[in-house]
Amino acid sequence: MIRGLLFLAMAAHAQTVQGVTVNSVTHKPVAGAIVQLISAAPEQDAEAELELYRGRSDEAGRFRFDRVVPGHYRAIADAPGFPRANLAGRVARVSVAPGATVPEVTIAMTLAAVISGRVVDQDGDLIAYASVEALQYGYQSGKKSLQQMGNARSDDRGEYRIFGLMPGRYYVRAQMRAGATATYAPTFFPGQRDVTQASLLEAPTGGELHSIDIMLHQEELHNATGKVVDAQTGQAAANVYVMARTADGFANGGAQLADSFTIHGLIPGKYVLTAQESGGGTGRSARQVVDVGSADLTGVVLTLSAGLEVAGTVRTGSDVPDDATKIQFFLQGDDANIAGHINAAGAITFHNVRPDHYHLLWTLPKGIYVKSIKLGDRVLPDDGIDLTGPPAPLAIQLATDGGRIQGVVRNSAGEPVAGAVVTMHSDTAYDVWTATSDEAGQYAIRDIAPGEYRVLAFDDAPQGAPQDPDFRKPFEKSAVPLQVLPSTQQKVDLVAVPGVQGLVVGVGGGE
Amino acid sequence: MPLSHLFLAFLFLQAPKPGSVSGTVTNAATGGPVRKAHITLRAAEQTYTATTDAEGHFAVSGVTPGTLQAQVECAGFQALLRPEPVRVAEEQHVTNVTVALIPNGVITGRVLDENGDPMPQMMVEAALETYGLAGRTLSPRGSMQTDDRGVYRFFDLPAGRYFLMASNPALAGGWNGRVHGDAVETAYVATWFPAAAESRAATANQLAPGAELGGIDIRMRKMRVYHVRGKVVAPGSQQRLDAPVMLAACQTADRQFLYAPILRDGSFDASGVEPGSWCATVTATNPVHGFYARQTVTVTDHDVNDVILTVAATADVRGLALLDSGAPASLPRLPVQLVPLETPGRTVSATIQPDGTFTLANTAAGPYRVEVNSRTPYLKAVRFNGQDAPDGRILVPSSGGQLMLSLATDGGEIGGTASGENALITAFSSSGLEAGPAIAGAGSGGNFLLRNLAPGDYQVLAWETRDYSLVQYAEFRKLFDSRAVSVTVRSKSHETVTLTPVTAAEMEAAKARLP
Structure with missing residues (x-):
């Protein structure tokens, strides 16, 4: 009921939002685009009901929404032939404030590209049902990796067509896994297994890159057999399931029956084998990396070990933090993500942690930051936590005296830049703080651990890239040094590093 | 040595x-x-x-x-x-x-708008006409989106009669929030090839083995569409209804399903609704708080703004299966189902445990038919809330109930010979609790044996073509009533019959006469 009243109160301040959809290359209006204005979810409320205003641009590309209630919005547009405008990474942001006229909104739309071709086998015979992907280097959790930007399946003529792609440079990869009768390993155009030797193809806006034909070679399938044993007794363990995974997402598994396991259908390559005792979170586990060559892999021995119990405390100064249950810590490993349990007394426990190297990640409520993390007497570095043996107690110190900075991001011509990504990093803090500038170029970052920082703003960087130290390195000389003081607000205006979208592809390198 | x-x-x-x-x-x-x-x-x-x-x-x-x-x-x-x-x-x-x-075939074409321009990213579904226990049905054989040129291409299709439907996936809805100022008042609604509103008015595409049917272009229907708005009320419950309202065409699968979220105040707003009769349902099968609501909404030439969907909690139907009138020691795990007699409805399934107990959880109130997919033992009698249900049909109240199943192993047999080789034999009893006929294939020399038949009167037929689906279709079987041999099966009896199969040519001719 209260929310209803609030809504009515806001409605009284409703404004008109209008604008135009234009072709980003020709600057001509795009007629008949479906335009949607979507309210931004309030922080810490993932289940919030959002407001959606939907309309269509007219012959002159113009759209208009009346009675839009105050709030922050994203504007996105769809029209045949144009990939969704927000896929470009640049979303048109709109703020509607009570009593203020909303500036004209321009949604720039880029005509999509198409990549098409055929998939054939070693004899030149067509392959149906092959999976074909258009890939680009992108960032996930600050790590550079190949990401799928579009995909298609070959038809009965072996033909595929990947459409709706953002114009840009792509690797094209085809593969097919249909069991014993037809398994073809992932192959990049024009015929490489390794991305470093693959061709990087330029897909032009509004154009089609055709005849991107890929020949696949049928693979012999091999089995991996072995034994999962108990660390104490050396005997074969019962109730164990073994999985084999590749870096590109293939997975196959088998149960240990009697005293051995077999995993079928493996093409040559590197696999991570994991064994897990049934009982899920409480069972023992094992992990080993193996190479499958041109024959069956036999005699693999996986030794089960019990998970470690990692325990410690979370404190703000000497106090138990307020609302400790809202604080979340995770141990992230290569193939595990373990959430820590924090009780009301501020004790934290990670159960059943397989001995390995992990990264400690966290999400915190507003107003606090992580000041220090100790394992026993040792202060942890920011590049991970060694849990290969019995761990010393963990001591996590939080603090509430974080600094704040705010300012405006401008381009070299002095104009405010909307949607710029601001990062600040230091050699001592665990976090890389980031923020995105609003339509007036303003940004704000709070809860920053006091210390020496370097601040950078990127006009048009790929999503996630500014968090990558390797990506930032060429721009370090443009970084603004900043001393963040406890509980102090500072104003820092920044000049954005101009568009660097294309750079990610250029960085190249292996996965 | x-x-x-x-x-x-x-x-x-x-x-x-x-x-x-x-x-x-x-x-x-x-x-x-x-x-x-x-x-x-x-x-x-x-x-x-x-x-x-x-x-x-x-x-x-x-x-x-x-x-x-x-x-x-x-x-x-x-x-x-x-x-x-x-x-x-x-x-x-x-x-x-x-x-x-036998080679598979291809059906390909484009989806076009009212000007004949191609429409990218429309959903196209290929449905194969089949006959079976459920009568004539259009069974989905795949769906795909048109590409940037509005082209779709189904390949690897077995031969048969196909119907194609195109719809706009963007119309389905599902936005979790309030939709305002929806200026899109006309929409492209689900269309059957070539430009029909219903499958009955659609043109069938006969696909021969290995053939390619090209140019199967679907011209989308563009219509004035409306909103269906209303409120979902759950008397006596503070529970948040975390499920969408679904609008489906009543009694047919001819239209696209549309979804609208239920907001925190209980309101919903489904847009893009074409005139016609729609069944609005809310279903949740959360193991603790299942709930269900259902109502028919008729859309004519204006928005419908006052739909009240009253939610009732679903309940469990608990059951016990007896074997030959006694408590079973160790039953095989048999599947038991409640098949709704009203559409749209949800089939509720459970497994009978070795001790005979089962729970059909989250059953919405309404009429159902009880099915046990087994002949060994066979289902002899059904009792629900203390009442016999001789035809296996029960009316479940909102409080659920107790279902008692009598399973028996004293079935009889029908054996004999059918002239020719590889004939299919069907025996159908109108008095039993089985929905379809018992089926067996004749072996070498035309010998066959149908076992574990519930005692009763049977109509026995032999078929030259082994079309398992078609011979289960009641309308088809009726065309050969005069050819059937009547047999009465008693407890543990063995009856013998000699059959002359319905020829493949007769079956083909009868297929053409089907409604």
Whole structure:
């Protein structure tokens, strides 16, 4: 009921939002685009009901929404032939404030590209049902990796067509896994297994890159057999399931029956084998990396070990933090993500942690930051936590005296830049703080651990890239040094590093 | 000589000398050879594989004498298990094993707007006309989106009569929030090839084996569409209804499903609704708080703003199965189902435990038919909330209930001969709790045996073509009522009949007369 009243109160301040959809290359209006204005979810409320205003641009590309209630919005547009405008990474942001006229909104739309071709086998015979992907280097959790930007399946003529792609440079990869009768390993155009030797193809806006034909070679399938044993007794363990995974997402598994396991259908390559005792979170586990060559892999021995119990405390100064249950810590490993349990007394426990190297990640409520993390007497570095043996107690110190900075991001011509990504990093803090500038170029970052920082703003960087130290390195000389003081607000205006979208592809390198 | 060597020598002497199998795989439609077909020969202990060459030939040597099942697979063809096994005697070289594979076909075309311009990213569904226990149905055989040129292409389709429907996936809805100022008041609504609102008015596409039907262009219907708005109320419950309202065409699958979220104040707003009769439902099968609501909404030429959907909690139907009138010691795990007699409805399934107990959880109030998918034992009687249900139909109240099933093992048999080979035999009883007929295939010499039949009066028929689905279709079977042999099965009795199969030609002719 209260929310209803609030809504009515806001409605009284409703404004008109209008604008135009234009072709980003020709600057001509795009007629008949479906335009949607979507309210931004309030922080810490993932289940919030959002407001959606939907309309269509007219012959002159113009759209208009009346009675839009105050709030922050994203504007996105769809029209045949144009990939969704927000896929470009640049979303048109709109703020509607009570009593203020909303500036004209321009949604720039880029005509999509198409990549098409055929998939054939070693004899030149067509392959149906092959999976074909258009890939680009992108960032996930600050790590550079190949990401799928579009995909298609070959038809009965072996033909595929990947459409709706953002114009840009792509690797094209085809593969097919249909069991014993037809398994073809992932192959990049024009015929490489390794991305470093693959061709990087330029897909032009509004154009089609055709005849991107890929020949696949049928693979012999091999089995991996072995034994999962108990660390104490050396005997074969019962109730164990073994999985084999590749870096590109293939997975196959088998149960240990009697005293051995077999995993079928493996093409040559590197696999991570994991064994897990049934009982899920409480069972023992094992992990080993193996190479499958041109024959069956036999005699693999996986030794089960019990998970470690990692325990410690979370404190703000000497106090138990307020609302400790809202604080979340995770141990992230290569193939595990373990959430820590924090009780009301501020004790934290990670159960059943397989001995390995992990990264400690966290999400915190507003107003606090992580000041220090100790394992026993040792202060942890920011590049991970060694849990290969019995761990010393963990001591996590939080603090509430974080600094704040705010300012405006401008381009070299002095104009405010909307949607710029601001990062600040230091050699001592665990976090890389980031923020995105609003339509007036303003940004704000709070809860920053006091210390020496370097601040950078990127006009048009790929999503996630500014968090990558390797990506930032060429721009370090443009970084603004900043001393963040406890509980102090500072104003820092920044000049954005101009568009660097294309750079990610250029960085190249292996996965 | 050590004992083990002696044993090996003995084995060696006893091992039969191997034979070989070779043959040809052809395309049943063209008669031409099929290359790169995979042949698998399976014996009890061993499996042999081969691939055909450019002439369609394959050869397997070193085959241990015995009986082998031959399976053939090739991309673009129906996989085939050869009905007659391959028999290999000692040192025998079986040649000329021929297998004709039925090729699959292609249906391709475009989705067009009212000006004939192609429409990208529309959803197209291919439905195959089938006949079976449920009558004539259009069963989905795949769906895909049109590409940037508005083109779709279904391949690997088995031969048959196809109906195609295009819809706009963006219309389905599902936005979690409030939709305002929706200026899109006309919309492209679900359309059957070539431009029909319903499948009954649609044109069928007869796809022959290996054929390609091109130019199957669907012209989308553009219509004034409306909103259906209302409120979902749950008397006596503070629970948040975390499920969408679904709008589906009543009694048919001819229209697209539309979804609208239920907001925190209980309101919902479904947009893009075409005039007609819609069934609005809310279903949640959360194990603790299942709930269900259902109401028919008629949309004419304006928005419908006042729909009140009253939610009722679902309840559990708890049951016990008795075996031959006693508590069962160890039943096989049998599936039990409540099949809704009103559409749209949800089939509720459970497994009968070895001790005879079962729970059909989250059952919404309404009429259902009880089904136990078993003939050994067979379902003899149904009792629900203390009342006998002789036809297996029960009316579940919102409080759920107690379901008692009597299973029995005293079934009788019908055996005999059907002239010709490979006939299919059906025995149908109108008095039993089985929804369909008992089915068996005749073996060599035309002998057949139908076992574990619930006592009752049966109509027995033999069919030359082994079309399992078609012979279960009641309307089809009725066309041959005069040909059926009447048999009365008693507890543990064995009845014998001699049958003359309905010929393949008669079946084809009857198929054409179906409604």
